[in-house]
Amino acid sequence: MNSVWQRLTLSDLPISQWRVASYFYRLVGALGQWREGSWLLQWADPLGAVLISLVLVLAPFVPNPLIGVLLVAAGAYWVLLTLSENGKPGITPIHLLVLLYWGIAAVAVAFSPVKAQAFSGWLKLTLYLLMFALSARVLRSPRLTSWITTIFLLVALVVSIYGVRQQFFGAEQLATWNDPTSPFADDPRVYSYLGNPNLLASYLLPAIALSAAAIFAWQGWLPKALAATMFIVNSACLYFTDSRGGWIGMVFLIAAFLLLLYVWFRSRFSPFWRIWLLPIVFGTLAALLFVAFLFVEPLRFRVLSIFAGRQDSSNNVRLNVWLAAIDMIRDRPLIGIGPGNEAFNRIYPLYMRTRYSALSAYSVFLDTAVETGLIGLSCLLWLIAVTVDRGVSQIRRLQAKGDPQGFWLIGAIAGMAGILAHGAVDTVFHRPEVNTLWWLMVAIIAGKLAAETEDGAGEVKEVEGYEVIKG
16 A cells, blocks of 8 residues: 555655656756856855745735736746756656646646636746746755745735724725624724735744744744744734635645644654643644634634525525535536636636626636546646645655754744645635745745755755844
8 A cells, every 4th residue: 555655645756767758858957057157146046036036025015917927037047047957957756746647737728718818828837837836946955945934934924014003903805704694794804915805814824834834844932932922923813814715725734834843843742642641732732723713703703604505695605615626527528618717707607607707616626627637637636645645654754854944834834734734725826926836835845845855965965054134
């Protein structure tokens, strides 16, 4: 059984043999001689980190077209680095599955009934995947990993502070986000700079996961206090969004983080605590949530509304869109209609129930099946399984070495769990503010895996490079 799982997760995949047989890989290093004489590319990875940081810094504040321009620049820069690569580019099983998913999406475009719209969506997907490729390369470096995560956490703190301010000082509600029949229909929902509370909630999930990781990864009491403050403010802002999908994502995030934290510290526990620690911790958290459910009326009402079925207007919309999406999948089950919300918007009106328009399927899994068929959905699930499996293996390896870089992997996997849980019931993946963060989480894991598997990553293994913030 273990052998089957290893094959499924590509644990024993001979990457070196793939490189030898790959026509694509032969392009790597084509401009190697030019790079040797380039003064600018002596700083190749730091320059890549600057491009990634610009995307993370500007994403919550600027229009999407500007983020698109930055993604184009990041993608072009990755192509340049790859063509001029003198060492090994750090290919991992995660990279291969990302490439496979991109290829499936390209095939979906070829067979799409709305090829122009599907091609536009495929171009956007390509930009996100190129950012993943650049991020995975840059994040092999412990120092640059700490730099990029710190920048993202500081930006997220600004976003969260403004959201908390909206809760206490009020903010104009830009849309009808609450069920109009609800007794809390007039309650404000914060949206900060992102303009939508559900989008804000999904944006904050990786920030919460990485700020929790920073509590353990950063050295010194002052940095740890800053990380704890970030975690508290981000969590409070997410609560104030009143996003039920965001709250569900938070539950999955905390569960994943605690489980992985247990994996990290397990060897230090006595036999008693190895058995009983998790039941005690999860039992205590469940008790606290139950007490909050009993005594916080708005929280109780929002949680109960999840199970209200069609009696809640938001639930009713989602149920109708999900049923229409299932009909779309049934008609084109293998390869879908093509990637992107533009293709969805052209085909969905043929299936939608009266008065229930939608920009996407309100679920990342249904969206994927609609756009790239069951083949694309299977590839996505395979990618998630391999990423988590490889991430856990790297956590164990770094724990054995006592390397605090492992905490960033814990945060990345927990952030993925939170985004996926939220994305399963909401439309968030078509927005660059969230999509870029999803691929950043995947890239953190791929980068650490590449740092281990590639022999030519000498510049990656810097001395205590994680201590970006010192007490």
